Amino acid sequence: MSQMKQGNRWLKRPILRDIILGWQDGLVSVLGIVLGVATATDSTRLVLIAGLASLFAEAASMAAVAYTSSKAAQDYYFRELRREQREVEEIPETEVREIRDIYSRKGFGGGELESIVRRITSDKKLWVETMMAEELRLFPEEYQNPARSAGIVGLSDAIGSLLPLLPFFVWAPKLAIIPSVVISVVVLFGTGGMKARLTVGDWRRSGIEMALVGFAAAVFGYVIGVLLGSTVP
Helix, strand or coil: CHHHHHHHHHHHHHHHHHHHHHHHHHHHHHHHHHHHHHHHCCCHHHHHHHHHHHHHHHHHHHHHHHHHHHHHHHHHHHHHHHHHHHHHHHCHHHHHHHHHHHHHHCCCCHHHHHHHHHHHHCCHHHHHHHHHHHHCCCCHHHCCCHHHHHHHHHHHHHHHHHHHHHHHHCCCHHHHHHHHHHHHHHHHHHHHHHHHHHCCCCHHHHHHHHHHHHHHHHHHHHHHHHHHHCCCC
């Protein structure tokens, strides 16, 4: 059971975050672009070129950003881990006092508190892990694999980017605009609702918030297309 809980927690934090980050970014970005182009021109070819170019550029860019940011976070985590390990070795009295303060703030006291402090400080690995989690709020599963994070973000971005493009493979640009917006808004609403279900929050509010982001991108893209449409041959 504990392994299942740890697995669920791991899924909820880094993986879910990476999926939603890539998915939402790709969908919203490409939606705005293809609506702008579709409003400005009747050429399906131009819409698809713009959309597919944006898809690949967005996916590659987001994967690179995910890798570098995750690597920086990982470096920070290990720097703090080494610092805590050094402090446990060099100033154990201070670190014991910090453990006592942490659990005292949680409501423990007397013999129960001292028993917890002795148990934690008797195992240096547990001691350091407790300091990382309780004092610094840093958890190892969030910093384990920057390459995996980059792959998940990049793939999610590509899949999300493809969704608003699908209607343009079937219909002429002007006819595909409404289906593209509908698909995007519905998918974003579902994504927001799923995120709230798996983490915390009201699924309807989360879904509406994410759907509004997509709708705003659609409106901006449409307005830009209307304003610049007369200049496109």
